[in-house]
Amino acid sequence: MTSIIKNPLEHNVKHIEKGAGLATAPRDFLRDLNADNLSAGVVAGIFGLSAGVIHISAGTAAGLPQEFTLLWVISYLLINGLFGLFLPAYYRLPLPMANSIPGALLFAAIIPLVGLNEALGATLMAGAIALVVGLAGWMSLVMRLIPMPIVMGMVAGILLKFGTNMVMPLQNALVPATIMILSFFFAARYLRRVPPLVVTLLVGVGYMALSGADFSSVTFSFKLPEFIMPAFTLEAFLAYGLPLALILVGMETPAGVGLVKGMGYKSAPANAITALGGFGTMVSAFFNLHSTCIAAPMTGICSGPEAGSHDKRWVAAVIVGIIFVTAAPFYGFVFSLIEAMPSYFIAIVAGLALLRVIGSAMHMTFSGKHEVGAMFSFLIAVSGIQILGIGSSFWALVLGAGLSMLVEFRDFDFSRDSSTSREAAASAR
Amino acid sequence: MSLLKDASLPAITAGFIAVLISYAGPLAIFFQAAQSAEISPQMMSSWVWAISIGAAVSGIGLSLWLRVPVVTAWSAPGTALLVTLFPELSLNEAVGAYLTAALIVFAVGVSGSFDRIVALIPPGIAAAMMAGILFQFGVGVFTSLEESPLLALGMLAAYLGFKRLFPRYFLVLLLLVGIVLAVGLEGASLAGVSWQLASPVPIRPEWTLSATLSLALPLALVSLTGQFLPGMAILRGAGYTTQARPILTVTSLVSLPMALFGGITTVVAAITAAICTGKAAHPDPDKRYVAGVANGGFYLLGALFSGSIVLLFTSLPVTFVALLAGLALIGAISGNLGAAAAEKEHLEASIITFLATASGMSLFGLGSAFWGVAIGGAAYLALHRPWAPARRRGALATGEKP
Numbered sequence: 001m002t003s004i005i006k007n008p009l010e011h012n013v014k015h016i017e018k019g020a021g022l023a024t025a026p027r028d029f030l031r032d033l034n035a036d037n038l039s040a041g042v043v044a045g046i047f048g049l050s051a052g053v054i055h056i057s058a059g060t061a062a063g064l065p066q067e068f069t070l071l072w073v074i075s076y077l078l079i080n081g082l083f084g085l086f087l088p089a090y091y092r093l094p095l096p097m098a099n100s101i102p103g104a105l106l107f108a109a110i111i112p113l114v115g116l117n118e119a120l121g122a123t124l125m126a127g128a129i130a131l132v133v134g135l136a137g138w139m140s141l142v143m144r145l146i147p148m149p150i151v152m153g154m155v156a157g158i159l160l161k162f163g164t165n166m167v168m169p170l171q172n173a174l175v176p177a178t179i180m181i182l183s184f185f186f187a188a189r190y191l192r193r194v195p196p197l198v199v200t201l202l203v204g205v206g207y208m209a210l211s212g213a214d215f216s217s218v219t220f221s222f223k224l225p226e227f228i229m230p231a232f233t234l235e236a237f238l239a240y241g242l243p244l245a246l247i248l249v250g251m252e253t254p255a256g257v258g259l260v261k262g263m264g265y266k267s268a269p270a271n272a273i274t275a276l277g278g279f280g281t282m283v284s285a286f287f288n289l290h291s292t293c294i295a296a297p298m299t300g301i302c303s304g305p306e307a308g309s310h311d312k313r314w315v316a317a318v319i320v321g322i323i324f325v326t327a328a329p330f331y332g333f334v335f336s337l338i339e340a341m342p343s344y345f346i347a348i349v350a351g352l353a354l355l356r357v358i359g360s361a362m363h364m365t366f367s368g369k370h371e372v373g374a375m376f377s378f379l380i381a382v383s384g385i386q387i388l389g390i391g392s393s394f395w396a397l398v399l400g401a402g403l404s405m406l407v408e409f410r411d412f413d414f415s416r417d418s419s420t421s422r423e424a425a426a427s428a429r
Numbered sequence: 430m431s432l433l434k435d436a437s438l439p440a441i442t443a444g445f446i447a448v449l450i451s452y453a454g455p456l457a458i459f460f461q462a463a464q465s466a467e468i469s470p471q472m473m474s475s476w477v478w479a480i481s482i483g484a485a486v487s488g489i490g491l492s493l494w495l496r497v498p499v500v501t502a503w504s505a506p507g508t509a510l511l512v513t514l515f516p517e518l519s520l521n522e523a524v525g526a527y528l529t530a531a532l533i534v535f536a537v538g539v540s541g542s543f544d545r546i547v548a549l550i551p552p553g554i555a556a557a558m559m560a561g562i563l564f565q566f567g568v569g570v571f572t573s574l575e576e577s578p579l580l581a582l583g584m585l586a587a588y589l590g591f592k593r594l595f596p597r598y599f600l601v602l603l604l605l606v607g608i609v610l611a612v613g614l615e616g617a618s619l620a621g622v623s624w625q626l627a628s629p630v631p632i633r634p635e636w637t638l639s640a641t642l643s644l645a646l647p648l649a650l651v652s653l654t655g656q657f658l659p660g661m662a663i664l665r666g667a668g669y670t671t672q673a674r675p676i677l678t679v680t681s682l683v684s685l686p687m688a689l690f691g692g693i694t695t696v697v698a699a700i701t702a703a704i705c706t707g708k709a710a711h712p713d714p715d716k717r718y719v720a721g722v723a724n725g726g727f728y729l730l731g732a733l734f735s736g737s738i739v740l741l742f743t744s745l746p747v748t749f750v751a752l753l754a755g756l757a758l759i760g761a762i763s764g765n766l767g768a769a770a771a772e773k774e775h776l777e778a779s780i781i782t783f784l785a786t787a788s789g790m791s792l793f794g795l796g797s798a799f800w801g802v803a804i805g806g807a808a809y810l811a812l813h814r815p816w817a818p819a820r821r822r823g824a825l826a827t828g829e830k831p
Contacts, residue, residue, distance in 0.1 A: 163780070164788035167804070171790050185811035351784075359770070359780040366767035372589075375567075375763040383571035392571075407593050 015137025017269035019091035029089065032315045036308020039198045041319025043353050044301040048098055048320060049327055050346045052076065058108035068116070068288065074328050075225040075289040081324025083280045083292050087273070088317035093265055094303035095273065096317040097280065098295030098324075100252050101158075102393045103244050107290035114236040120285045121230035122241030127281030127291070129245040134275025143254055143270060144413050146401045149365050149374035151254040152262070154396040155296055156361035157381025162297070163358050166351020169344035176211070177348055180204045184352045197306060197353055204345055215340050221332030225287040243394065248277060248293050250397055256294030262360050263303040264310060297350075300357030369411045373404025432493070435716045436723075443710040444723025446598065447500055447701035451484075452731060452738065453604035454757030455505040457750050458566065459693070460742045462511035464750070466520065471628055472691065474739040478627040479692025481732035485725040487683040487695050491676060492721030497669045498705040499721045500660075501680060502698040506651035509562045509758075511693070513789060514644055514796055520691070521635035522644070527688035528634055529645035531681045534652060534694065538677025547658050553772030553779035554805050555654040560765035561786025561801050562651065567762045570755035573748045581752055583610045588756045597704065600757055611749045619744050625736030629690045643796035650802065652696050660697030667706035668714055778809035 020028075052073040059069035076099050084097035111119050133139065143151075169177040183203040187196035257268045273294050280292025301307070302316035365374045377400030385392050404411065459480070463473045480503040491499035507530075511523065537543055574581040587606040591599035611617040661673055676697055684695045704710070705720035731738065742750060769779040782805025790797050 160784070160787075163784040167781075167785045167788045167790055167800075170800070170804075171792050174792065182811070185808060189812055355777055355780060358784075359776045362766060362780065363770040363773070363776065366763060366770045368767075371763060371767075372592075375759060375766075378766075379567045379759075379762075380571050383568045383574075385571050385575050387574070403589060407589055 015135060015271045016275060017091075017267070017272050019093075019269065019272075022086070022090055025089040028092070029315055029318055032312040034308055034312060034315075035198075036306070037302075037312050037314075037316040038319060040302055040304070040307035040313070041316035042323070043197050043201070043306075043349065044096060044298040044316060045320045045323030045327075046346070047301060047350050047353060048096070048295065048298055048324060049077070049331075050350070051098065051101065052331065054101055055104055055108070058105050062108040062112055064108060064111060070223065070332060071226055071288050072290075074223055074331050075284065075287040077324040077328035077331060078225055079280065079284055079287060079289055080292050080295075081321045081328060083276060084321035084324060085318060086321075087276055087294075088302075088314045088321070091269055091272070092311075092314045093260060093268065094263075094299065094307060094313040094317045095256065095260065095268075096295050096298040096302050096320040097277070097292060098298060099284070099289065099291045100244070100247055100293050102251070103247050103291045103293075106240055106243060106247075110236065110240040114233060114239065115231070116288075117229060117231035118233045118236040119240060119290075120228060120288070121232040122236040122239075123244065123290050124230050124282050124285035125232070125237055126241045126245040126248060127278045127283075127285060129278070130248045130281060130293075131275050131278030133249050134271045134273070134278055137271050139249075139253060139257075139270035139274050142249060143257070146250060146254060146397050147370050147373070147404070147412065148258055148261075149367055149370040150377045150397060150400040150404060151251075151258045152361045152364040153374040153377030153400060154251065154381045154393055155255045155258065156358060156365050157378045157396060158393055159297065159300070159354055159358050159361060160382055162347075162350050162354050165347045166355075169348055173342065173344045176204070176207050176342075177344060179207060180348050181352065197349070200352055201349060204349065208341060208345065213340060213342070218340055219333065220330070222329050223332065224329055225289075227286055228288055230285050244291065247394055248281065248291060249274060251393055252291075252293040252296070253277065254397075255296040256299045258364070259296060259299045259357070259361075260303045262364055263305075263313075265303065297354060297357075300361075301353045304356050304360075306353070306356070370400075370404045370408060372407050373400040373411075376400050376403050432719065432722065436719050437711055437716065439709060440705075440711045440717060440719040441723040443705045443720040444500075444725075445727050446601070447698065447704045447720075447724045448727035448731060450600045450701050450704070451502050451698070454600040454753065455502065455508070456738070457742070457754035457757060458505060458512070459503070459508040460750050461566075461754055462508050462515060464747065465512050466515035466518075466523075468520070470736075470739050470743055472520075472630055473743075474625070474628055474736045475630040476691035476693075477735035477738055478629050478732050479687040479690035480695070481728045481735060483680075483683050483687035483692050483695035485728035485732060487680045488725035488728065489722050490683075490725075491679050492718045492725065495671055495675065496715065496718045497664065497671050497721070498710060498717040498719075498724075499664070499671075499676060500698040500702045500705045500724050501695055502656075502701065503692065504648065504652040504656055504694045504696045505699075505758075505761075506559055506562050506655040507648045507693050509566065510644060510647055510651065510796070510798055513565075513798075518640060518644065519635065520632050522637050522640035524632045524688050524691065525634040525636040526640045526644035526648060527693055528685060529636070529641055530648040530652065530694050531684035531688060533645070533649040534657075534677055534684070534696075535681035537649075537653065538674055538681055541672075541674045543653070543657065543661075543673040543677060547653060550650075550654060551772070551775055551778070551809055553769045553775050554782050554802070554809060555650075556765040556768035556772075557779040557782035557805065558647075558786050558798065558801050559651060559655050560762055560769055561783045562647075562798055563758045563762045563765065564783075564787045565789070566751075566755045566758045568755075569751045570759070573752050573755075577615060577746070577748045579614045580607075580610050580746070580748060583607075583614070584749075584752045584756065588759075603756060604753065607749055607753055608745065611745050615746045615749070617745050617749070619741070621744055622737060622740045624734065625740060627732055627735040631689055632691055634689065639793070643791075643799045647796070647798035647802065648694060651798075652694050656696035656699050659699040660702050663699070663702045663706055664697075667703075667717075669706070775809055775813040777812055778805050781805050781808045
């Protein structure tokens with residue numbers, strides 16, 4: 001194949017997967033835009049915006065100042081959103097970018113211990129590690145060491161909370177919750193044209209308006225990310241940088257790639273996602289932000305059947321980027337608006353949006369291979385345990401893969417076909 | 430007497446092991462239920478006495494009558510249900526619900542429509558409900574990891590090792606290793622364990638609507654789908670053409686008096702049945718019924734010394750019981766989750782059933798097991814109802830383009 005090389009990077013970096021390119025992306029974006037991928041993108045975007053609540057609660061728990069937390073979230077949206085415009089457009093795949101939620105919790109917890117600049121220095125090093133792994137093409141090796149059922153067990157375990165949170169509002173907001181969930185079921189079954197999530201959103205907002213939701217707390221503000229200089233200490237690197245690198249390489253990329261592969265996109269560019277995420281994380285370190293990586297829950301929404309025609313779902317991911325970049329400076333406003341809606345509103349919408357993703361993740365987790373490892377990975381991720389200050393999603397992968405090697409080694413690729421994997425490892429070097 | 434002529438050491442050993450496994454694993458769940466109900470050791474020993482007598486009488490009777498190794502036990506998923514319902518549920522209500530559940534099983538048994546009724550329940554929904562009920566026990570293994578890391582790690586390692594090396598005896602070995610670890614690491618003392626005979630305590634039944642909906646109905650449902658269904662499948666898989674009717678009828682009738690002493694529904698064993706129905710019990714299928722009789726005999730012994738069994742469990746740390754129950758159920762959890770996720774035809778409804786059951790929600794005083802089936806059933810009707818012309822069914826079920 002002789003193709004004109006558009007991207008100079010491709011010259012030097014042979015492990016970075018080739019994509020469709022950016023030249024015709026704006027035109028193709030308009031051509032492929034439709035109601036399904038628009039609504040999926042909007043839902044994923046709203047989901048991403050609401051994830052700022054996690055940062056805010058983590059920041060509050062660690063006693064970080066409000067102004068920093070707001071800057072943190074604004075950087076999250078603007079920087080992750082910019083990278084999220086580029087990646088899905090280049091590969092024409094539903095690959096929205098955001099940051100690592102486990103990483104965010106680690107980051108907020110470490111700042112009081114080592115200082116903000118030092119934490120960001122560790123972020124920079126973690127990004128560099130991810131960049132090197134991606135450029136060297138080691139992702140396929142990492143993913144062979146941590147097989148898909150185990151990764152999906154961890155993903156299903158993390159997503160499970162979103163699923164149970166969808167059901168919980170039935171306890172104290174029975175009427176709106178029932179109306180919203182039923183509207184989803186019936187729209188899924190009887191309305192051919194309209195995506196069920198849009199129906200649920202409209203029904204939900206309609207109910208809030210009729211029941212007299214209070215919008216008076218909504219305030220307007222405008223803010224941009226601020227530059228900050230990272231500092232380097234070994235302590236910060238060991239306590240937070242190294243775990244973050246493992247989370248980025250061993251968890252975020254495999255989770256995202258696993259999801260899109262599960263949705264039928266076999267050519268997901270694992271090395272490029274890791275490398276770009278690593279580079280993005282290095283940029284993030286200068287703007288109060290702890291990471292840039294593929295976002296598993298939003299990937300689920302953008303790449304799932306909700307997003308319509310298979311070859312056009314990439315548009316949904318680009319829309320997420322547009323929403324992020326547009327909303328970032330106004331996040332103070334968006335946040336007060338989200339606050340005005342009852343908390344169960346976003347819980348129900350997110351749960352319904354993720355329902356099929358949870359289903360397919362569980363389907364892949366319990367597909368038969370790596371039975372013990374996948375089950376342990378799932379249970380560990382659900383349990384939310386912390387060992388050595390590192391969260392459960394990391395241990396789900398490490399312990400899941402470790403136990404799987406102990407009790408069901410024959411399920412691993414390299415045990416059946418060790419010669420080809422050795423070749424792959426050699427060529428990767 | 431032909432029983433003496435047919436008796437063999439392998440069959441008796443099989444019966445013994447089946448009882449030992451029941452006491453080693455599933456009893457830990459019942460014990461957790463007792464802990465959440467905050468009952469006295471004396472009451473607990475009455476419960477253990479009642480479930481043991483129920484299993485003994487029905488097992489010996491059915492095995493001798495049908496000449497088939499009928500291994501009976503108590504409803505393990507039923508006991509798991511109890512853990513979430515106590516202490517809001519009173520003992521009297523629980524007993525009333527046991528009676529109602531036994532009557533439902535009896536009605537199903539007498540009508541002879543067990544196979545037809547079970548076939549009506551979508552398999553993914555039944556499996557998802559089971560998984561949702563048992564789920565918290567699996568997660569409990571890893572939350573124990575934070576509380577007592579050494580005990581948890583030791584028992585996890587023992588579980589993995591024994592599961593791989595001696596899959597048949599792993600629960601018994603796990604119990605022994607766990608006790609040694611609990612004594613060595615957690616400083617548990619077995620000094621208080623002594624020979625103590627059973628002391629049955631009668632409980633007055635009480636019927637309430639909420640206990641009927643959140644305990645009796647789910648209990649009957651999980652007993653039918655989680656115990657009788659796999660139990661009958663194991664019997665039939667071993668080549669016995671036994672009808673379900675006598676087994677359901679006898680076990681449910683035995684359940685009635687036992688319920689008055691705190692014994693949860695007597696059912697066909699699912700976890701331990703295969704031990705007594707396979708070749709290991711006896712080469713001749715016609716002589717394996719002895720294993721069923723022996724199983725019942727050892728349950729009688731257990732019933733007699735239920736006081737000691739309870740003393741043993743109360744001497745051990747709470748985390749030990751949680752770990753034992755969780756590890757005993759991991760296979761059942763992954764099996765049921767796998768079965769639920771494998772039914773692609775109604776995957777969303779199964780997932781909703783699982784989510785609602787596992788969420789632990791409660792509404793109008795009814796527990797999550799009821800809501801799991803109610804919401805999951807509603808989702809099944811709304812999304813996948815098979816008798817309506819479903820245009821989008823294919824797209825919904827697989828979510829994939831061809």
